[in-house]
Amino acid sequence: MNVKRKQVELDTRCPICMRLDEDGGHLFLKCKLVKHLWRELQLEDVRLELLKCADPVAMFDFLWSLTRVRRDLVLILLWEWWNIRNKANHGGKMKPTEGVAYNIRRILDDFQNGSLQTEKHDTMHTIAGWSKPKEGFVNINFDAAFHVEQGGGAWGCVMRSDQGDVIAACAGRMDHLTSALQAEATACNRAIEAASEMGINQAIFESDSLSLVNAINSGERDLSSIDVLIREARSLCYASFDAFEFTFCKRSCNSVAHSLAAFGYRAGVVCSWWKDQASEFVCDLVAGDSAVHG
Structure with a gap:
């Protein structure tokens, strides 16, 4: 030198x-x-x-x-x-x-x-703020929390009808994670399984991970570390729903799912469910989201 x-x-x-x-x-x-x-x-x-x-x-x-x-x-x-x-x-x-x-x-x-x-011609749906899904569809926001030091994280999702009513919400802990993207993909599959369990036929899934949404919608193979999870997500959707979509939303519009994921990590259980009648905790989250984006 x-x-x-x-x-x-x-x-x-x-x-x-x-x-x-x-x-x-x-x-x-x-x-x-x-x-x-x-x-x-x-x-x-x-x-x-x-x-x-x-x-x-x-x-x-x-x-x-x-x-x-x-x-x-x-x-x-x-x-x-x-x-x-x-x-x-x-x-x-x-x-x-x-x-x-x-x-x-x-x-x-x-x-x-x-x-x-x-971009004038965007092939991917982008959500600027939370809004009611089209008639007959259920909107499912999901998110993941990833903690590098522990090699684990959590997931959370909330399901809302085309009238904006909460159908269900769930959250849980995830272990053996190596990356944030893997956490997002795993959270996606947990949300799909939860929606299927609820008997939903037409679903719109929203995530604030653009990389994940792009991979699911376009079949992008550059993200080989989660390729198996992406293929699993598609297979689950085809087997469970009559119609489905994946859309990207800003992080500020995914606050309910984000808070549920944080709760899932603190609770430390595999899965917590709020069905039929949402708890005060979930209602407060949704009310706050509606106030910001209503």
């Missing part, structure tokens, strides 16, 4: 792994911890191809040949890792790789949501 050749007294080790001299290739592609992050985001094949590139121009040419979702995910990864590197260089504590991956997924969701607002 130049600083060594010039005999400048400077620690050139990677501030993250503290093992090898730092350069761009090591920082973004070769560091032991960043390799774990690429794998966590199911981008190992991209990392290996980038290692073959002879210069930055070739790297960007390759990135622009990827699907939009994967390209955006890589760019966010690089930016987020640069920020983490700078914090580590100033003595900051390193987050678990799973937590970094969770943040990157969330940033991607927010970015894609903003991009979708400007």
Whole structure:
């Protein structure tokens, strides 16, 4: 490295792994911890191809040949890792790789949501605020809570009729989770099973995870870590409902399901149900949601 050749007294080790001299290739592609992050985001094949590139121009040419979702995910990864590197260089504590991956997924969701607002021809339904479903359908909002340190989380969902009345709500704990996206996909399948148990025939499922909704609606295979769960979701829907849809909603419009997931984690049980007559707890959540978006 130049600083060594010039005999400048400077620690050139990677501030993250503290093992090898730092350069761009090591920082973004070769560091032991960043390799774990690429794998966590199911981008190992991209990392290996980038290692073959002879210069930055070739790297960007390759990135622009990827699907939009994967390209955006890589760019966010690089930016987020640069920020983490700078914090580590100033003595900051390193987050678990799973937590970094969770943040990157969330940033991607927010970015894609903003991009979708400007596109004239959007193939995916986007919900700006909670509203009654079309006649004959039941609206099912679901959400997940993921806790990296414990490797677990929880799910919650609320079902409302085309008149806006609460039909049922449920929440429960989930174990053996490795990522936020896996938690969202598992919560989705729990919500589908709950709706099927209630005998619902026509369902509209709403989630604030754009990555998940895109994967279900488009058959996106880039998210291979949850591919089995996605296929299970589709199979359950085809077997259980006469008609179904999956739509994306903003996080602010998914507050009831979010609160139920938080309750499910605190309660620590596999599943809690509120049927027939919703509890005061659920009624208060729904009333607050209606007040904000009514």
